Amino acid sequence: MAAPLNDAADDAAWSAEARTALAQSDARLAKRFDQGEDVDRLLALRARSVDHLLKAAWTRCVPAGAPLALFAVGGYGRGELFPHSDIDLLVLAEPDAQEASHDALARLFAMLWDAGLRASHAVRSPVQCTEAAADLTALTAMLEARPLMADERAQAALAVAIATDKVWPARDYFVAKSEEQRARHARFGDTSDNLEPNLKEGPGGLRDLHTLAWMALRAFGVRELQPLIGLGHLGADEAAALERERRVLVKLRYGLHLVAGRGEERLRFDHQKTLAQRLGYADDAQNLGVEQMMQGFYRSAAIVRRINDRLLQRFEEQFDGAATPEPLDGRFELRRGYLAARDNAWPHADIAEVFALFAMWAAQPQARGLHSHTARALAEALPSLPAYASATPELRERFMALLRGPQPVKTLERMARLGVLGRWLPAFAQVSGRMQFDLFHVYTVDQHTLAVLRNLAIFASGTADERFAMAHEVWPRLRKPELLLLAGLFHDIAKGRGGDHSELGAVDAREFCAAHDLSEADGELVAWLVEKHLLMSVTAQKQDIADPEVIHRFAAIVADRVRLDYLYLLTCADIAGTSPKLWNAWKDRLLADLYTATRLALRRGLEHPVAAAERIAENRDAATDLLIAQGVDAAESDALFARMPAESFLRERAEQLAWQAMSLRGTEPGATVVRVRELAGHAGAFEVFVHSPDRDGLFASIVITLDRLLGLAIQQARALDGPGGTIFDSFEVVNADPRYAPGAAQIERSLAAALSGPLESIRPSRRTQPRHLRHFRIAPQVAFDASPDGRRSMLSVVCTDRPGLLADLAHVLRKQRLRVHDARIATFGERAEDVFLIGDANDQALDDTQQQALRDALLARIDGENDA
Template identity: 50%
Template structure:
C-alpha cells in the first residue's frame, strides 16, 4: 500500500459520517469509493488474501449503506435494512450489485415510501449499483415460492440497520420447510446448474471463461453452499466436514481453488472498472501484468494466469459433481444395489467399491476401477464415496517410470480394451492420467494464447479422443470417410495413444511434434510396446500436422504434391491412421474449424494418395492420366443425364487443359450442365455443399481485368468467406472462376447470392471493398505481415506467399490492391488459423507473364504492406 492510503480512506469515511445532507453525503461517498478501489488495487498487487480484500470492501459498503439509511430514515423506524444474496453472504466484489431488501409491514412501507425512495436514490447517486426490493415478510414468502432465485437470495441475509425483530421473523419464515422442500430445492438448483453449464458447452476450458457462471466458476461453489444450508442446516459448506459429508482434503481443495477464481474476479472488476465476469482477451494480459507475472521461455505470463484458473476450475467442478451426487443420495428413499464382480456394486446407478482406500491399495486397484467402470454400459458414473477415495489417492500415484512392471502392463491392457479410449478420457478428467503420465500433467489446464485453439491442450486432447471414439462407432455427420477407414486400423489402441500424445509437448519450446514423439518412445519402451506399434505411433505423433498442412497449404490437384505426400506416408497403414487422426485433430480444435470444404479436401488427398500407394510409388500420378480419367468420368455422367456428346465436347474444347486437372469430375458435370442450360455471356452457378455450412460458386464471364477483385468484394459483402479459389482462362477468352465459400451469420440463400454476383459482374472493376471495423478479439494479436515472391512458379507465373493477421474483408482488400497494381490472380489457396491468415496466390502481369522486374515486385510488396498495416484505405 502506498504511503497515505490508509489516512486518505479514513478521512473519506469520516467525511461520509459527518455529511448532514444528501448532496454532501453523495459527494463524500464518491470520494470514498474511489479511494477504496485504489487502495484495494494496491493491496491486491501486494498479495493480500482475497478474503481480506472482500471483507474490507464489504465493511466500507456496510458503512455507506447504514449511514445513508440513518440520513434518510433516521435511527428508529419500523423497517429493517437487510443485505441479501452475495452481499448478504458477505462476498462482495468491487463492482458487484449491492443486493438490499427493505422489509416491514405494508403500513410501515407506505408511511415511509418517500424516505425509502430517497434512500435508494442516494445510494445510486453515490455510484453503487443496487439490486433493491421493498417487501413485507409475507411478500418475501410469496416471491420465494414463485421463484427459486429469490428464495436463494433470502437464504443469505445479514442485518444492516433497523428493527432486528423483523429480520428474525424473516429468517424464521424463509427457513421453514413449507416454503421449499429439501428435494424440491435440490432438484431446482441442480437443474439450474445444468442449464447454466450448457450455455458454456459444459466445459470450463473455454478461451474466454466466465468466472462467475461458467462451469467450475464461483456459482458452482455457491450452489454447494446453498444446498448445504438448505439440506443440512449448516451455516456454510465448511459445516459438512464434521458431518463426514465433505472430506477435509476436499474442503481444503475447494477453499484453495475458490481463492484462485475469486482473486481473478476481484482483480478483473478493479481492472475494467465495471461488473465484468468474462475473462476476455482484452483483460487477460493486463490482469497478468497486474499480478506481476512475467513471460518465461516455457509460457507467456497470460498463459500462466489462465493455467492456474483452468486447473482450479477443473477441481471445483470435479468436487461439485461429487457433492451433488452425495446430496442426491442423501435424498434418495431406498438405495437400489446391483452386485458386480471384484468387490464392486452399482448403487443407484453409480459404481461403488467395497473398499475405497485407493491410496493404500495402489495403482492396480485404481486401474481395476477403470476396467470395471468401462465394462458397465449402464453405469452413470462413480459413486461419490469412490470418487472421493480416488481423489485422496491422487497424490500417491507415481509416474509410470516409477511404477512396477505389472502396473504398466495393466495400464496397457486397459488401453487395449474396447472401452480403452473411454478409460483414458475418464482418467484424464479425474486427474489420474496427469499423475501417471507427467507429460500430460504439464499440459493440463494449459491454454494457447491465440484464436485458433479455443480449448486448453488437455481439453483439446480429450476432444480428439472423443472424435476418434465416434469414428469407431460409425458414420458421423459432416465426415465423409473416417467411419469407413477406422475399421481397417490394425489396433484401435494405437490411435488412442497417438491422439493422447500428439500435442503432449505443447508449450515446452521447440517443435512439439518432435518432442512429443520422443516422449512417446520413452513411454513405449517403459510399457513394452512391440517395435512395429511403437514406430507407427511415434511417426503419427511426429507427422500429425503433415496431412492438414499439405491439404490446406498445397495444391493437392498437382500430381507432384500428391506423389511427395505419398512418398512420406509410404504405405496404406500409415495413411489410414494419419487420415483418421487428422480429421479428429482439426474437428477437436474448435467447433467452427471443421466444415464441408475441409472434409472434402482431406478426403480428396486421402483418395488420391491411396491410389498412388495401390499402384506403387514407382508409378507416380501422371497429369495426363488424371486429365483423361476426369474427362471420361464426367462425360459418362453427363451423357447418362441426357446431354449430347458432341455438344459437351464442343464446350470442353474451349476449356483449358488445367480444368480437367484442377476440377473433380462431379464439379465438371455441374459446371457443364449450368453453362449449357443458361443463356447470355455470363453464367453464375451457386450450390450448397453437404453439411450446409458452405457454398460453391462458379462464374463464367468474358475475361477482363477486375473480375477477381469485384467477386471478392461482393462475396465479402454477402458475408461469405472464401476458403478456396480456382481462376482459369478459357481458350475463347472467358474467365472460369470457381470458389468454395464459408457462410457467415448473414449470408443470403444461394439464389440471392447468384443474383448479386450476376449484377456485380456488369462492372466488377468499379466495386471497392467494404470497410470493416477490426473485431476487438483480433486487436490483441499483432502479426507482422510477411510477403514473399517466387518467380519460378509453374506456368510461367509468380507465386506470392502472404502471412498476416486475419481480419474481416482481408481477401477483398488484397484483391483490390492487386487490381490497382495491374496484377492478375490465377489461383488462390486460403488458409486461416485463428487470428493468422496464410494465403498463397498465383499471379501474373496483364499479359499473363511472370512478374520478374525487381522494381515491380518491390512496388507490389510496399502497396500490400500499406494496406495490411492500415496506411492506405
C-alpha cells in the first residue's frame, strides 16, 4: 500500500488499490475453496484480509491518539466473513470526540465503500450503546464485538455498557430471542424443506446455530457451544452433530456466494445446479447431482432443528427451574408440560419402550412436546432400534397399535421428525430430505408423504373442509382406516430408485403388511393402492370423464366400491399434499364427479355398461325435473333443450344442463349469451358458459379474453356445436392471481363486451417468463391422433408451462382457421399437457399437410416467436 496521504485524489488511488488487492485475495480464496480447503479457514482468512484494509484505512484517516475505538460487530465480529457479506462496524467514542472526528470518520467510510467494502457502521458512546441495546438486534450485534483498533479500556467500557444489569437480563434475552426465532421460522412456513431454502435465515439454517450461541453468551458468558458440555446443557454427541452440520451449511453458503456473485442467502433454482457442480456432485443412475446436494442440506437442517429444540428447552429450565413432575404412570411423567421418562436410564435398551413412549404421547394431547433429556435418550437409542424386517412380532404389533390408536398421523409425524420412522422403515430414511428438481413437487418426498397423511387426518376428523367436497362423507365408509395410512406412507417410498416407483412401492408395501401380520386381503389392498395411486388423478385430468366408456374402463380397473373409497381419499390427499397451489376447486369437482360416476357404474354392475342413449335419457329426465322445480313446465323445457346440442346431454351433468337451459330462457334463438357462476364452496373458481352464433376464431377470442383481460387460468374447456350454426362453449376457470380476483358479474360483463366487437382485435399479450420456469425447460412435443369416431383430430401439446400459454395456443389455432370442439388443460408444476379435439374449416380431421403446418406454427409460438 502507498504511504498515508490526505488529498481526495490520493484517497481515491488508495481505495482503487485496496479494491484490487481485495479482489485478488477473494480470487485466491475462491480457488482454494474449489480445491477443497477448510471453509472455516477461508472465512477467517477473508476476515483477516479485511481487517488489514480497515486498519490501514483507520490509520490513514484517524489521528494517532484520538479517543476513538473501532470494533467489528455481527458476523464480521465473529471472524466469519463470507465472500459477499457486508461488514458491520462500531466506533466507540464520547459525544465530543464524535463531533471532533466527524470529518475523519466520514472520510474513512467513504474510502471503505470506494474500496468495495459494504460497510454498515454506527458511532456511539458507551451510554448510547446502552440506549441502542434496547433493540434486540443491535444488542446481539454488539455481543459479538471484536476489537480492531481498541484498547482494553474501550473493550471494558463496551462490555459494561451492554451488561445484563443494564439491559436485557439473560432470561429476558432468552425469551425474546426464542420468540424471534419462532416468528422467523413462521415466515418460511415453519419448514426447511422449501424448494428454494434460505441457508441463513430459514428453519435449521445458520441463524438457528447463531441464536444458540448468542443465548449461551448472554446466559453463561461462553462464546462457543462446546463449553455447554461441561455445564451439563449439551451432550458431547449433540455438540459434535451441531458442528458437523454447521460445516455443511457454511460450505453451502460460501459456495452460494461464489456462484451468485453477490451476498445471496436463498438457494434459488438459478444457482442450485451450478453450485452442485462446483461442490463436486455428479448425476448418477438414480439421482441428479443437484438432488443429492439438496438432500444433504435438508438432512442437515433437520438435525439442527432437532437439537436446537432440545437446547432451547434446557435453557428454559435453567432460567425457570424444574417444575414438580406430574406422574402419568409408572414409566412416564410430564415435566413443565413436556413428556419425560421417569427413569434417567430409560429406555434400558428395551426398544419396546420406544413404542410405549409414542403411545403415551398420543394419549396426552396436552403435552408441549418431548422432554429434552428423553429426546436425547431416544436419539442415543436409535442405533439399536431394528428395522421392521428383523424385529420381533411383538414390536411389529406395537407399531400397528400406534396406527390404530389415537392421533396416528401425529404419531407418524413425530416418529419421522425424531428419526424413529426411518430406523423402523429404512426405505423411508432413503427418501428423507430427497427433493425432485422440478416445480410439481414443492416438498421433499418425506415431507410430501407427511403432508398426505395430514390431509388424511383432516378427512378423519369428521369436520367438513370446504376444500374437499366429499372426503368427510367417504371416510366413515372405510373398513380399516389404518390401511389407508399405510398406503399414504408407502405411495412414494420408492422414489429415486429407478424404475416405476408405484410398482416398486407396491412390493415394499406388500412385504411390510405381511411382516406385520395383516391379512392377505388387507395387504393386497394396500399394495394395490400404492401401485394405482396415480390412476384416478390421471383419468380425471387427462380423459373425458363424461364419456361412459372412460368411466367403464376406470371402474373395471377399480373393480369394487371398497377400493374406490380408499383410492378417492388417497388421490385427494396426494394432490393436495403435492403443492399448496396444485389443489383447487376444479380438481376437487373433477375427482368428485369421477368418484360419483364410478360408484354408480359399480352399483349398476360392470356387466351392464351405460349406453350413450341411456345416459342421454337419464340426463335429460334429471335436467327436466330440475327445471320444473324452478317453474319451467315440461313443454318449455323441451323447447329450451331443442336449442342445445344433443351431445351436451351425453357429456354434461344434469345440473349443468339445467343451468344452461335457464341461461337461454327469455333470449332469442341465436342471441349471444354469457353466463358465469361461482362453483359452490370454492371462492375464485367459476364456470363460464358462452352461447353465440359461430364465428371463426370465437373459441380463441374467449380464451384470450379470460386469460389476458381477466387473469383467469382455464382448467377445462368444452366447445360443442349447437343447432342453427351456434356454439355452446363452457369453461371452468380459477383466479390465477389472488391479488386480482374478478367476480362472476365482472367476468360476464367483460367477456360479453369483448365478444360484441371484432374478434380480430383480441390478441394474446406477450409476457415475460417467470424466473423459476427458466430452469425447467421441457422440449415441446406436438402430436396428432384420430378421434375415436375418426371424424376429427386429437391434438396433444406438451411443453413448459407459462402465463398465457393456452391463449397463445388458441391464437395459433385461430390463425390456422381450425375449430376447437373440446379441450383438456392439465398442468403439473412446470409441465403443461393440453389436449384439443379439433377439426378444419369443414369440421373434418386434419390431413398430413395441415398437421405439419399446425405443428410448425405451434412450435414457433411456444418457442417465443411473436406472430401476432
